[in-house]
Amino acid sequence: MLTSFIRTVLLLFFVILCLRLMGKRQIGQLQPSELVVTILLSQIAATPMQDNDIPMLNTVVSILALAGVEILLSALSMKSGTVRMLVDGSPIEVIADGKIDQNALKRLRYTIDDLLEGLRQKDIFDISQVQSAVAETNGGLSVQLKAGEQPLSVSQFGKDAAEPGVPAVLVKDGKPDQAALKSAGLDLDTLQKLLKRENAAVEQVFLLTLDATGKTFLVRKESLK
Amino acid sequence: MKGRVIAGILCVFLSFAVSLAGFLYVRMSCGELERACSSALAADTDEETFAACESLLKKWETRRDLFGALLKHTDVDELTRAFLLLETALENRDAGAARVILANTGALIRVIFFGERPDFENIF
Structure with missing residues (x-):
């Protein structure tokens, strides 16, 4: 039992290290080869956690080999369009110029329900509003609306808009973020002055x-119950 | 990107190197243990058999830990059991039993090594 506990902890950290090395994206954004590797990794790591018969070295070797080959395959895919096409496939246009390409849907084994669901997930409930839709290699659907259906932008009014920028998170859970303070050109004294205006101390702040x-x-x- | 590629190459190289080193160690050690079993079996007298068995048991003791890391634990347990039986036979000065155990142990070592070889049968 103790062996299982030690193996589980060791393998968990090892898998996390390998996933960090591979630079994983969110599950919904994975390419087919990356999804395969993620699933395989979890299976390979899980088996020796439960079965003490399998030497851990076998698992480590398998995971290292998987991670290494996946990294090299990704690098090769970036350099070569042919490799990328072979490993990940190509995006396929399923709606072109407002018309549904039924042959493309058949090739992808997409039903019309799948297409409508993909559009709804993009907050598009009326397919007639769609100019173009592309089924991406990660299974997602990219959609371009018809010109008349697209939301208006500031530039279309002939106006200039100030760039919004990303707000800096200065305090998280009672602790000041030194890197964020530095990039915002602030120091701890300025932060204290800011907080004094709000009648708050750093320790009392959940988010600033x-x-x-x-x-x-x-x-x-908030005081937790 | 370059760092990741280097890390990828290192991962593949390391995993290959470790598995090759492990396989070569198992091959070498199984060969030595099997030869020791065979020479103990071929001994002319009971005393020579006992001396050869003691030498074999010492060889096993030095290899047991690494075998535990490289082979399936059930295989290592079977080998451990076989050598414990050999030890018992030695303690009882039973040359006949020792020879039977030696023959079984030699066969067991061969089977275990066959299972580790990267040949067509094992890969597929």
Whole structure:
């Protein structure tokens, strides 16, 4: 039992290390080869956690080989379009110029229900609004609306809009983020002054953000029950 | 990107190197243990058999830990059991039993090694 516990902890950290090395994306964004490797990795790691008969070295070797080959395959796919096409496939246009390509749907084994579901997930409930839709290699659907259905943008009004920027997260869970303070050109004294304006101490702050216009957003810590 | 590629190459190389090193060690050690079993079996007298068995048991003791890391634990347990039986036969000065155990142990070592070889049968 103790052996199982030690193996589980060791293998968990080892798998996390390998996944970090491979630079995994979110499950929904994985290419087919990456999905295969992720599933295989989890299976290979799980078996010796439960079966003490299998030497751990076998598992380590298998995981290292998988991770290494996947990294090299990814690198090769980046360099070569042919390899990319062979390993991951190509995106396929399922709606072109507002018309559904039924042959493409058949090739992909997509039913019309799958297509409509993909559109609904993009908040599009009326297929007639779609100019173009592409089934990506990771299984997702990319959609372009018809010109008349697209939301208006500031530039279409002939106006200039200030770039919004990303608000800096200055305090998280009572602790100041030194890197964020530095990139916002602030120091701890300035932070204290900011918090004094809000009648709060750093330890009392759950979240504090500062945007490019100098506006702050503060959430105080709640006393947990 | 370059760092990741180097890491990928290292991973593949390391996994291959470790598995090759493990296989070569198992091959070498199984060969030595099997030869020791055979020479113990071929001994002319009971005393020579006992001396050869003691030497074999010492060889096994030095290899047991690494075998545990490289082979399936059920295989290592079977080998451990066989050598414990040999030890018992030695303690009882039973040359006949020792020879039977030696023959079984030699066959067991051969079977275990056959299972580790990267040949057509094992791969597929």
